[in-house]
Amino acid sequence: MRAMIRFAKRPRLRFISHLDLQRFFQRAVNRTGLPIAYSQGFNPHPVMSFGSALALGWTSDYEVIDIKLSAPMGRKRTEDAIRAALPEDLPVLEVRMVDDRHPAPMALVKMADYRVTLEGESAPAALAQIPAFLAREAVSAVKKTKSGEKEINARALVVNMTPFEGGFDARLMLTERESIKPDLLVALLAEMAGVEPPEARIHRLTLLGKDGDGNLRPLMEL
Amino acid sequence: MSLSDRIEKLLMNVTKPVRYMGGEYGAVMKDASRVDVRYAFLFPDTYEVGMSHLGMKILYHAINAREDAWCERVFSPWVDMAELMRENDIPLFSLESRTPVRDFDLLGITLQYEMSFTNILEALDLAGIPLRREDRTDGPFVIVGGPCAFNPEPLEPFVDLVALGDGEEETMQTIDAYKRWKAAGLPREDYLRMCAEIPGIYVPSLYDVSYNEDGTVRTITPKPGSQAPAVVKKAMVKDLNTAVYPERLIVPYGEIVHNRIMLEIFRGCTRGCRFCQAGMIYRPIRERGIDRLMELADKLVSSTGYDEISLMSLSSGDYSCLPELAHQMVERFAARRVKISLPSQRIDNVLTDTLKETQKVRKTALTLAPEAGTQRLRDVINKGVTEADLIRSVTDAFDQGWSAVKLYFMLGLPTETDEDVLGIADLAEKVRKCYFSIPKERRAPGLRITVSASVFVPKNDTPFQWAGQLEYDEVVRRQQLLRQALSRIKGVDFKYHAPDISFIEAVFARGDRRLGEALERAWRLGCRFDGWSDQFRYDLWLRAFEETGIDPNFYATRERAVGEVFPWDHLDCGVTKQYLLREWEKARKGECTPDCRKGCTGCGMKRYEGACV
Numbered sequence: 001m002r003a004m005i006r007f008a009k010r011p012r013l014r015f016i017s018h019l020d021l022q023r024f025f026q027r028a029v030n031r032t033g034l035p036i037a038y039s040q041g042f043n044p045h046p047v048m049s050f051g052s053a054l055a056l057g058w059t060s061d062y063e064v065i066d067i068k069l070s071a072p073m074g075r076k077r078t079e080d081a082i083r084a085a086l087p088e089d090l091p092v093l094e095v096r097m098v099d100d101r102h103p104a105p106m107a108l109v110k111m112a113d114y115r116v117t118l119e120g121e122s123a124p125a126a127l128a129q130i131p132a133f134l135a136r137e138a139v140s141a142v143k144k145t146k147s148g149e150k151e152i153n154a155r156a157l158v159v160n161m162t163p164f165e166g167g168f169d170a171r172l173m174l175t176e177r178e179s180i181k182p183d184l185l186v187a188l189l190a191e192m193a194g195v196e197p198p199e200a201r202i203h204r205l206t207l208l209g210k211d212g213d214g215n216l217r218p219l220m221e222l
Numbered sequence: 223m224s225l226s227d228r229i230e231k232l233l234m235n236v237t238k239p240v241r242y243m244g245g246e247y248g249a250v251m252k253d254a255s256r257v258d259v260r261y262a263f264l265f266p267d268t269y270e271v272g273m274s275h276l277g278m279k280i281l282y283h284a285i286n287a288r289e290d291a292w293c294e295r296v297f298s299p300w301v302d303m304a305e306l307m308r309e310n311d312i313p314l315f316s317l318e319s320r321t322p323v324r325d326f327d328l329l330g331i332t333l334q335y336e337m338s339f340t341n342i343l344e345a346l347d348l349a350g351i352p353l354r355r356e357d358r359t360d361g362p363f364v365i366v367g368g369p370c371a372f373n374p375e376p377l378e379p380f381v382d383l384v385a386l387g388d389g390e391e392e393t394m395q396t397i398d399a400y401k402r403w404k405a406a407g408l409p410r411e412d413y414l415r416m417c418a419e420i421p422g423i424y425v426p427s428l429y430d431v432s433y434n435e436d437g438t439v440r441t442i443t444p445k446p447g448s449q450a451p452a453v454v455k456k457a458m459v460k461d462l463n464t465a466v467y468p469e470r471l472i473v474p475y476g477e478i479v480h481n482r483i484m485l486e487i488f489r490g491c492t493r494g495c496r497f498c499q500a501g502m503i504y505r506p507i508r509e510r511g512i513d514r515l516m517e518l519a520d521k522l523v524s525s526t527g528y529d530e531i532s533l534m535s536l537s538s539g540d541y542s543c544l545p546e547l548a549h550q551m552v553e554r555f556a557a558r559r560v561k562i563s564l565p566s567q568r569i570d571n572v573l574t575d576t577l578k579e580t581q582k583v584r585k586t587a588l589t590l591a592p593e594a595g596t597q598r599l600r601d602v603i604n605k606g607v608t609e610a611d612l613i614r615s616v617t618d619a620f621d622q623g624w625s626a627v628k629l630y631f632m633l634g635l636p637t638e639t640d641e642d643v644l645g646i647a648d649l650a651e652k653v654r655k656c657y658f659s660i661p662k663e664r665r666a667p668g669l670r671i672t673v674s675a676s677v678f679v680p681k682n683d684t685p686f687q688w689a690g691q692l693e694y695d696e697v698v699r700r701q702q703l704l705r706q707a708l709s710r711i712k713g714v715d716f717k718y719h720a721p722d723i724s725f726i727e728a729v730f731a732r733g734d735r736r737l738g739e740a741l742e743r744a745w746r747l748g749c750r751f752d753g754w755s756d757q758f759r760y761d762l763w764l765r766a767f768e769e770t771g772i773d774p775n776f777y778a779t780r781e782r783a784v785g786e787v788f789p790w791d792h793l794d795c796g797v798t799k800q801y802l803l804r805e806w807e808k809a810r811k812g813e814c815t816p817d818c819r820k821g822c823t824g825c826g827m828k829r830y831e832g833a834c835v
Contacts, residue, residue, distance in 0.1 A: 011230065012243060012244070012245045013243065013245055013475070015233055015239035015240055015243055016240060016243075016475045016476075017240075017476075020240070020475045020476050020477070021475070023475075023477070024247075024473075024475050026527075026529075027473055027526065027527035027528060027529070028247070028527055029527070030523075030527030030528070030529065030558075031524060031525060031526060031527035033524070038559065044559060057234060085247075085527070086247070087245060087246060087247040087249075088245070088251075089245045
């Protein structure tokens with residue numbers, strides 16, 4: 001049995017790196033008192049996985065961690081135990097118990113919704129480029145990856161984008177092969193406007209996947 | 223914009239923003255309007271260093287256990303953050319509530335190391351608190367404690383109170399006194415006078431110092447009418463079983479130096495190594511019982527989720543029933559995948575078999591500290607170990623599958639000769655032979671021997687407080703002598719540093735009030751994080767001494783006469799000056815003093831009620 005937990009990362013903790021968060025959860029699950037399943041081998045550790053790494057400095061309302069339990073456990077008890085083991089700024093929002101055969105959260109993620117708030121003088125100019133960006137067939141961009149730089153069509157990775165006063169909401173592709181980060185998008189808009197990239201506050205709203213019929217659904221509902 | 227938002231703005235542009243973040247699991251939050259006393263606890267180094275410090279955890283827990291007080295943490299901002307804070311007019315703040323430090327009632331600062339003294343001035347300045355006590359008309363009282371508090375004189379112009387000895391009880395009393403002082407609406411100086419009555423609290427402003435013509439101290443006496451005691455005795459917790467100890471800990475997000483449960487199994491040390499200040503000032507030895515330790519370990523494992531417990535003390539192998547403790551710990555926690563470790567290993571008491579079992583998981587380097595290269599010099603420093611002990615320990619370790627050994631030594635110990643220096647290389651060679659004496663199929667491949675040689679710093683309140691530190695050039699010559707000797711041995715890595723940091727450390731360890739000027743000048747010239755070799759500026763330090771007319775050699779390299787009055791003579795650390803002098807004389811004759819568990823050595827601790835029972 002596994003517990004799929006959705007939690008938020010509040011602004012105060014936005015500088016915890018993904019690696020540090022992983023280490024943090026190894027200790028956090030130890031203090032839940034739940035029957036946690038451990039990996040076999042030389043240096044056993046709790047069996048758990050994350051939905052998608054959140055970049056340093058971002059906040060989120062949709063972080064998903066999946067923890068394997070070694071014995072059946074009720075949803076409510078699991079939720080209470082996890083909640084007590086986490087600090088105020090990593091609040092538990094939703095817990096779902098799933099079967100061991102349920103796909104790992106990372107395999108389910110297809111897209112993510114973000115709210116991007118821009119600050120600084122160049123913000124309006126960058127935001128004004130959104131209709132132009134969406135109207136284009138292709139916007140070429142250079143994406144930095146672990147193995148170097150890669151040329152991509154940024155437009156194809158943006159599902160939609162909705163501007164509002166001081167920022168925009170965006171639904172972006174998020175799979176192993178196809179993904180774009182909101183900060184790259186902000187840089188592209190600024191480039192199109194011919195301005196310096198404004199300062200961006202990035203907040204993840206939802207992680208999305210596809211159900212059996214191919215419909216987009218929030219990850220926790222799949 | 224709130225201070226918190228303004229801090230947030232900076233964090234995007236500094237290295238390791240986690241240092242300033244707060245919000246960790248276990249951090250104590252309170253309603254500021256519902257406490258009487260707000261206590262800022264400053265560890266004058268980085269977050270990673272300070273968060274690894276047991277004393278801070280104990281006092282944080284103890285203060286926060288009170289309903290009427292709230293203790294928050296403060297660390298030294300790294301240089302990049304300090305610069306941004308100044309540029310943006312952001313005062314030094316606490317991690318929990320992000321309150322300016324200058325708005326606290328009390329500011330406690332722990333003095334773990336002389337080389338953090340400039341960080342204290344930096345912190346006061348960043349907080350917007352006038353550096354000098356005489357310039358402060360409001361704001362928090364500055365209280366220093368910790369090992370260096372036994373000679374706080376170089377910090378005298380900057381501090382209000384000095385807390386000597388164990389902090390658990392005296393800290394509570396300073397808080398109680400603060401409440402009484404505030405309720406009575408008394409002038410600022412009255413708080414200091416009230417605190418002078420608390421056992422262990424020294425109030426520097428209530429004492430006058432006079433000097434001889436040769437620059438040495440003539441007298442240190444309480445100011446007329448101050449009613450301060452002629453000698454301030456340290457505070458001592460009698461029973462660690464009933465003493466407060468944290469049952470919850472703050473669990474940091476980032477990696478810190480020691481990220482595990484620290485369980486103090488005893489305080490004090492009976493060995494009497496003559497160079498060791500901790501071995502003197504933390505006396506007498508007081509053990510926590512196994513039952514209490516098991517209870518604490520249980521609670522801490524459950525509340526923190528850590529998977530490692532470190533059994534802390536000055537010499538953990540000396541715990542009276544270590545095998546029993548180790549056995550119980552391993553038995554209780556193995557199923558919970560919690561490792562038990564002993565951080566300081568001595569070569570004369572080998573790990574117990576039970577711990578060897580648990581250590582099988584990770585074979586990190588075996589760390590041993592023979593301190594000196596020959597038996598003669600080990601006798602001088604009263605390091606009661608022999609070459610045979612060392613050989614037995616390393617052979618045993620190699621046989622168990624270790625292949626890395628770290629050996630720690632000091633250069634420049636009193637009476638050291640070239641023969642002693644070269645003895646270090648001989649020892650390294652013998653360790654190497656031990657490894658090859660194990661059949662090839664049994665030993666782990668890849669022998670690594672690391673020899674580390676630090677420069678000896680004579681400390682106050684030790685038998686070597688009369689000794690001069692070895693001159694700079696001579697230290698360099700002996701380092702090179704050793705380096706050459708070790709370069710002829712395969713597989714040995716030699717680690718050593720320029721003697722400059724140790725020299726400044728030696729100046730301050732036995733400094734007096736007049737050094738406050740040089741300290742402030744050095745800080746104004748830009749010295750901070752002096753314990754970090756990448757930040758340390760020897761040139762600026764020398765300039766500071768020159769500009770303030772202070773001869774650093776007077777403090778560091780001068781051997782003291784037997785009758786000399788020391789700047790810390792009015793502070794009683796538990797052992798007497800007579801005892802230390804006896805030990806100094808025995809050292810120079812190469813005579814050992816046995817561990818005082820084998821018979822009282824008359825160190826003076828018995829003068830304290832409840833000690834050595």
